[in-house]
Amino acid sequence: MKKALGLFLAQGLLLPMAGCKTDGSMSPRGPVSQVVYKAGGYVATSGGKNGPVTVEVSFSSSRIEKITVQPSEETPGISDKPIAEIPRKVVASQSLAVDTVAGASYTSRAILSAIEECVRQAGADPAILKARKTAQTGKGQDEAISTEVVVVGAGASGTSAALTALQGGAKVILLEKTASPSSAGTAGASMFAANSSLQKANKEYVDPKWLYDQYMLTSNYHANGALVKAIIDRSAETVDWLIGNGVRLTNLPAGMASSSVKMERENPATANSYVDGGIPAITGLHEMFRKAGGELRYETPAFELLQKNGVVCGVKAKKPDGGTLVVNAKSVIIATGGFANNPEMVKEYFPNDKLGTEDVVAGAQGDGLKMAWSAGAGKTKIIPQNYGVMPKTSGYGDPLMAPLLSPILFVNSQGTRFTNEEVFNEATSGANTMRALPNEDLYSIFDGKLVDIVKEKGVNGLIDVDSAFIGKPRTYVEVGWKTDSDERREEANRPVDLSGRLQELVDAGLIVKADSIEDLSAKLHMPKLAGTVSRYNALCAQGKDTDFYKDAKYLRAVDRGPYYAAKYEFVNFIGTLGGTLVDETLQACRKDGSPIGSLWVVGLDAGGMYGDSYVYFEGGTLGFAYTSGRIAGERAAASAKRLK
Numbered sequence: 001m002k003k004a005l006g007l008f009l010a011q012g013l014l015l016p017m018a019g020c021k022t023d024g025s026m027s028p029r030g031p032v033s034q035v036v037y038k039a040g041g042y043v044a045t046s047g048g049k050n051g052p053v054t055v056e057v058s059f060s061s062s063r064i065e066k067i068t069v070q071p072s073e074e075t076p077g078i079s080d081k082p083i084a085e086i087p088r089k090v091v092a093s094q095s096l097a098v099d100t101v102a103g104a105s106y107t108s109r110a111i112l113s114a115i116e117e118c119v120r121q122a123g124a125d126p127a128i129l130k131a132r133k134t135a136q137t138g139k140g141q142d143e144a145i146s147t148e149v150v151v152v153g154a155g156a157s158g159t160s161a162a163l164t165a166l167q168g169g170a171k172v173i174l175l176e177k178t179a180s181p182s183s184a185g186t187a188g189a190s191m192f193a194a195n196s197s198l199q200k201a202n203k204e205y206v207d208p209k210w211l212y213d214q215y216m217l218t219s220n221y222h223a224n225g226a227l228v229k230a231i232i233d234r235s236a237e238t239v240d241w242l243i244g245n246g247v248r249l250t251n252l253p254a255g256m257a258s259s260s261v262k263m264e265r266e267n268p269a270t271a272n273s274y275v276d277g278g279i280p281a282i283t284g285l286h287e288m289f290r291k292a293g294g295e296l297r298y299e300t301p302a303f304e305l306l307q308k309n310g311v312v313c314g315v316k317a318k319k320p321d322g323g324t325l326v327v328n329a330k331s332v333i334i335a336t337g338g339f340a341n342n343p344e345m346v347k348e349y350f351p352n353d354k355l356g357t358e359d360v361v362a363g364a365q366g367d368g369l370k371m372a373w374s375a376g377a378g379k380t381k382i383i384p385q386n387y388g389v390m391p392k393t394s395g396y397g398d399p400l401m402a403p404l405l406s407p408i409l410f411v412n413s414q415g416t417r418f419t420n421e422e423v424f425n426e427a428t429s430g431a432n433t434m435r436a437l438p439n440e441d442l443y444s445i446f447d448g449k450l451v452d453i454v455k456e457k458g459v460n461g462l463i464d465v466d467s468a469f470i471g472k473p474r475t476y477v478e479v480g481w482k483t484d485s486d487e488r489r490e491e492a493n494r495p496v497d498l499s500g501r502l503q504e505l506v507d508a509g510l511i512v513k514a515d516s517i518e519d520l521s522a523k524l525h526m527p528k529l530a531g532t533v534s535r536y537n538a539l540c541a542q543g544k545d546t547d548f549y550k551d552a553k554y555l556r557a558v559d560r561g562p563y564y565a566a567k568y569e570f571v572n573f574i575g576t577l578g579g580t581l582v583d584e585t586l587q588a589c590r591k592d593g594s595p596i597g598s599l600w601v602v603g604l605d606a607g608g609m610y611g612d613s614y615v616y617f618e619g620g621t622l623g624f625a626y627t628s629g630r631i632a633g634e635r636a637a638a639s640a641k642r643l644k
Contacts, residue, residue: 037059059118142324174297388427443567454497457493506564520564
């Protein structure tokens, strides 16, 4: 998630208030302890979402004068507002008791933490500034307005619903709880389609039946076949609609968006991907929505549906000033993105899962699901979208990540081999496999041979990363990362000496190292490991995996010391899938299947597309999000017109 943000400066003076000084000795709510600083400039760094966030704070003897957030790796669009707003609020209030920015909590907390450290360096007690209350603005103005369609949530599904309803002739209001576009739709890269104009231009044809079968098989036939078919039938049109509305997309060769070596590269080229990234795409759609006459309100979370005689007729929301907004509407669409950032709901629905975390769904706290259920909507199965595993010691930029996700020897907590390791080449199948293990414990076992191979040939010495993309140059952006197929292939073939990094992790106690397999087994408390390695080496010698059928090209004996073990963890918990019973038009339904009047639910809040697992092809959720929004937007607009 590499990016370079410009410097954001925050300077300000407290407005004079009757009976109150502005020298730091009084707060808008009364006396506080006098704060004395050692005048000067101080620098501190704290961990943000994507890396360190560095802040410089200038002090006079009595106040914070200026705060500068230096360029960082934080995601543009999501981090812009906290970088600008938090320093301004701290300077204006001379307080650390300022609210984080909804949808950018990691960046917000990093900035506040760094400022706090600068306060310490300046010789003051941060607890005093934390105790200060910021200026109170009162309850705020209550407001009641009317529209034809109101959409709750401005991610991919909500934005497409709102813009489609507006283009269908309806008056539309779009509400978003965060301060800027911040959703799974801003983070994802690709949407599936069956034969979009991009796919046709590249002669990359996708059989709709193949897509239908994939959804049904991975759901163990729990999916709503009518809904699945409706989404597939409109998927190509959705890609072309997005292009027509200013979103730049490109069709990727199969497997490029996931780096899958086997499973997805044998699939059709389903991925139609952002050229510029999700934040520019959805921001552009928001601008188009506004210019066409739609009303978009950020920092306005809806919390209650209005109903009359069993028909939904609007929503209540909280305004940025604290007042209540009542939106009376003929049609309501819920698109709040599930509950991945609600720890209580995550614990309730996934009590036994070790889930990774991602802040890209910071606003996804189950608001829409709770509202739909309270209105009488039926519940569907909910599953986590846990996209992949990685060595516990590494991150996205770690040179060990790709080698340790190649099909080397994997074992469970007892040291037993349990699968064809090629499953870890595909993110979803790898996550599903790890989830099925006792206590979800997964380890790789490797030796000095792996280090030698990568030092000589790069990652491609272990696994064919990019040969499938030769002659098909593409670039796309996902969560701020720009990926170029030619650059990635060059990187995969670049020799890398992993020995230094491995030793760092061994010294830190994060990777286990031993001179023999027996010693490694003892250190890991794995009684079956030595026998497992012996059996695996015998299979490698015969050149055929008769135990789990791994491709012979990945059979490399673990027989050259030193020997290593790495533990794995889940990453990219980017959303929850399902929750609200809907029909093939995305209209919310009661438990008995009867529709709830004037209510539609789309994207991650809608049930019926998944049963037990995310799909094993690229673009499943983002394609569903945009297309479900468009279908609901059309239906909601038409319904509102009929109710005139």
